[in-house]
Amino acid sequence: MTEAELKSASELTRERLIAAAREVFSQNGFQGATVREICRRAEANVAAVNYHFGGKDGLLAEVLNFAPLKALQAANATTSACPRERLQLFIHDFIHMLLDEQHASLQCQIMARELADPTPALDQIVRDAVAPLHEFLGNLLREIGGKSLSEAQLRRSVYSILGQCMFYRNSHPVLLRLNPKLRYDHREINAIAAHIGEFSLAGIAHLAQAD
Amino acid sequence: MTEAELKSASELTRERLIAAAREVFSQNGFQGATVREICRRAEANVAAVNYHFGGKDGLLAEVLNFAPLKALQAANATTSACPRERLQLFIHDFIHMLLDEQHASLQCQIMARELADPTPALDQIVRDAVAPLHEFLGNLLREIGGKSLSEAQLRRSVYSILGQCMFYRNSHPVLLRLNPKLRYDHREINAIAAHIGEFSLAGIAHLAQAD
DNA sequence: TTTACTTTCAAACAGTCGTTTGATACGCTT
């Protein structure tokens, strides 16, 4: 923003609250997060959340932002690469979005958490983000697998890819205990993405040729 | 139990509490579950949980039971089937354990929930159930993939399979919204297991031959 | 029946939660 210095104090606290909420929601989930902790990190009063967002629910809705996920799909659709390369690119970008702690896309990490544990915002998340994502990935796999893939095979292959990606996020606490020196740096993330890409392309190729 | 009529009233309330706790924990997670709701379903007093189990944590530890998961691995290891068939059998049994709502193995569904959201019992779960499971699956994949699979490839292939299986449980709320008529009956569960088996065997075969 | 022990119960406790309140301080126009 070039007009950063024009922002009112009110806008600044709003943004501090959103930033803090992204941290706390992504770390503790919606249920586990407390507005007091969010306000403490934002150096704001406890009442600020209700004043600016109408409540904890309103803050969650404001915090969710599907733009990075949309941008990922848009960028992917406009490349000139072949479908198989586009799948590997998608997996690469998606895994980065889910795991990379530096490159803050906490919004998607929050979303990933809420998928398993319904919150007031789950319907919105599914409608605006998850459904389009599944459709996008389905279309991409259709290009790769051709017409020999049944609708059920296509749908389940989408699940297989998303399941592999989400595993690293959802099971992070477990993987850390199994392998304490695990770190999601760029090298590790790229290796994970490459693995899922190869593994899945082989799986799809097999399904497409089998019948 | 043949000595059911011999059980004291105290033992009966203990068992009612455990059964109720399995339901509530598997539906709402450990955080979301309340001892009052558990006691209400068990038709017991609120203080019963503390009297019999020392607290909510103690009840969780008592509720967790890894016997079904161990039995699955033991049965799998003693078949005379080839490694590829054993993998498909494992996936079939594992998916059934995670998804089948009739055949009550709520213990494993509770465990699956807690993997993403650390609770006081996570260390115990990882040590006694998850680590042996990963090792078991790793050994099985080693038999299938041979020596050409690197340790990293082997480990990530284990993650790929578990990730695909867990996806159907962790993303159940989402999948229900995407496809309201989805039901995890035996036909659907068998189809899911067959898909993951084929998909994964192709992926492993590709990794094993690629280098 | 008396005794000693275990189990249940209603009630309350101490703490945290999200939210509300009414007063105070601020930024702005007039």
Place this chain on the structure above:
DNA sequence: AAGCGTATCAAACGACTGTTTGAAAGTAAA
């Protein structure tokens, strides 16, 4: 400087949470 709408604040509210308490009820041996 006065006035006005906005934003912040400490404090409290009511509704939960897991847990504790002490009395009542039940159980079984002496």
